[in-house]
Amino acid sequence: MTVWALGINHTTAPLDLRGRFAFALDQLQPTLLSLRDAMSHRSASASQAPEATLLSTCNRTEIYLSSATPDVDMTLDWMARTGGVSPSLLRSHSYSLHGDGAARHAFRVASGLDSMVLGEPQILGQMKSAVRAAEEAGALGTTLHQLFQRSFAVAKEVRTSTEIGSHSISMAAAAVRLASQLFEDLARTKVLFIGAGEMIELAATHFAAKKPAHIAIANRTLERGEKLATHFGAEALKLADLPARLHEFDIIISCTASSLPIIGLGAVERALKARRHHPIFMVDLAVPRDIEPEVQALEDVYLYTVDDLATAVQTAQANRQAAVAQAEAIIDTGVQGFMSWMNQRGTVPLIQQLHSQADAWRAQELARARKMLARGDSVDEVLEALSRGITQKMLHGTMAELHTGDALQRERTAQTVSKLFLRKER
Template identity: 75%
Template sequence: MSVWALGLNHTTAPLDLRGRFAFALDQIAPTLQSLRNSFPSGRHPQVEAAIISTCNRTEIYCASEHIALDHTVGWLAQSGGVAPTLLRSHAYTLHDDEAARHVFRVASGLDSMVLGEAQILGQMKDAVRAAENVGALGTTLNQLFQRSFAVAKEVRTATEIGAHSISMAAAAVRLAGQLFEDLRKTRVLFVGAGEMIDLAATHFAAKEPKSIAIANRTLERGEKLATRFGGEAMRLADLPARLAEFDIVISCTASTLPIIGLGAVERALKARKHRPMFMVDLAVPRDIEPEVKALEDIYLYTVDDLAHVVQQGQANRQAAVAQAEVIIDAGVQSFMHWLGQRSTVPLIQQLNVQADEWRAAEMARARKLLAKGESVDAVLEAMSRGLTQKMMHGAMAELHSGDAASREQTAQTISRLFLRKER
């Protein structure tokens, strides 16, 4: 059995290209089914698969008897509407120990834009549950991911990898503080009500802004989040008319198209008499049209723009990274040992079946002899002799066949298997 991974992330692909391959959580199940159905059933029956898709990465993990990286690249390129050559130029392909090492590093926060961040672990667990629910996760990938979670837990427990991490939300607050002298005088709008917006709202609320509003497609969910921060909730449809009210706009939805357009921002700036607006687009694909960034008095940042801020202070964590890599190395070796053992499972099963057949045959023969009145000692002697002959027959036949070189090799193997001294 082999495992392989195909992915693109914030270090290999620009934001707009990553946006073509972003899958919302509710899209994972049908996407996995499409992927698995695309493999030729003859050579790749029942391919295991899982997809991790976040604002910083999209990764496909597969397991099967034969590696099919080219096919996986072709399928993903087609799903994103790009040429396979373009995808390959921005993607990475890994297999076996390399794939295991990568997924362990991702789970541990070593491959994130924010070194040591813990959010990716929850996103990976969501991806694994989605794969399980659709029946795409078999024994091999389940072992790979469960071991990655265990390694991540050990890394966070045994090292200080996350002690100095700066989240995307904290970076946004820091940048906003550079534009506005006093964040307590600002009005903040959050677009969306997911985990990232929840985190961002928590950080901004700590600065006690003048007001907080949550705009969400589902008003009830927006109201629930707004209540926590003493803010108001509004419908997404009302956003263009009210955009001018806000100094800071943080957006992160699962929309496949931008929801804040150039025209709406231009009208808001006019109504604000060109007072500056600070905007952060944390969504992949984008929530805010990229042309907005060219407007005067608009300070627009994307997830990639925040990279420099969140990477500051990385030197403080290098010792923790070295410790984490040692833990990951051990985890990779353990997984590869398990994977190697998996290849012998069919042979072990066949040996057990064969041994049971021999045992059953000798037991039946022994019962017949006992029924005829043979002594117990004689029956036990015959049964043990019969089992011994069956066990030794194959080895003895091999010793008497083939050329001298093959007989010598067979003799060494048989000596190792049958002439071991008990310790």
């Protein structure tokens, strides 16, 4: 078995291309089943669908697979069709990794070393959700289970043994900091959050700490929006109410799983007119976008996407590099352990066959010994026959090999036999 990964992320693909390959959590299972079905029909044995896990976040979409042989081209073609782009376009923005390279990448992603925000903790939870989805879809086998369990363990060690986490600034914290640069006093602002997921909850937590004058949460499912609004003492809105209420808010943070923009250019233009061109600070954390890109060109609108926030989360370079070096050393050890496990797996069938054969020989000789005892042979005779019979069975194949083949082959066999049977007891 081998492992490989294919993906795009914030360093290789622009935001709009990443948006084509963004999958909500409830889409992971059917998407994985589609991939495995396509690959099993491509393989010689239709029943041998590869193990697969799909990780999809704002910053990346990655497919991790394990099978007897990698088929990166087929996986890329399937991914391109799924996203509605040409394979050549996707290939120019994607990366593929194999063996220890794929393992190292998974460990770095889990540890927050490959994130837009160094050391950010959200990715670990997203990876765990992706693994659960793969398990529920029946796509997670022994190899990928080991890969991800080891990646989680490495991530935990990195977080507890290094200062990676202390040098990270979350997207939410960065948004608060940028908003503070536009508005002198956030306590006098009105903030609207669109969505009710983990990222919005995190952003709301950061902004709520600044005690804004009013907080509202708009969500497609009103019940879920009301639940989050209650937590922050906020107002719950329906998405349908947004066009009429948009002008009331100074700060708008959006992160939904919608495949189409929630806020259009026209709605923002009308809001600005009603506000008499008082500025609006907007953050679009969604992939694909929740806010139409054309809004960026409007005067009095300060719109940031997840990619725009990248420069706002940089921290002291020297401290970061020291923490990264420590984390990479931990990851190196983790990769070595995983690859050692992978290599040992190749001998497992042989070990199982040896145990099975030895048990069969033992059973045969025990049956023979019981017959000898039943007919009245002495215990010493039975024990002698039992030990001789097992020894002969164990050595029969070895002796036959030592007498066959040419001189060079016999010499190699003799060296192997010496290592196996003539080692001195320590």
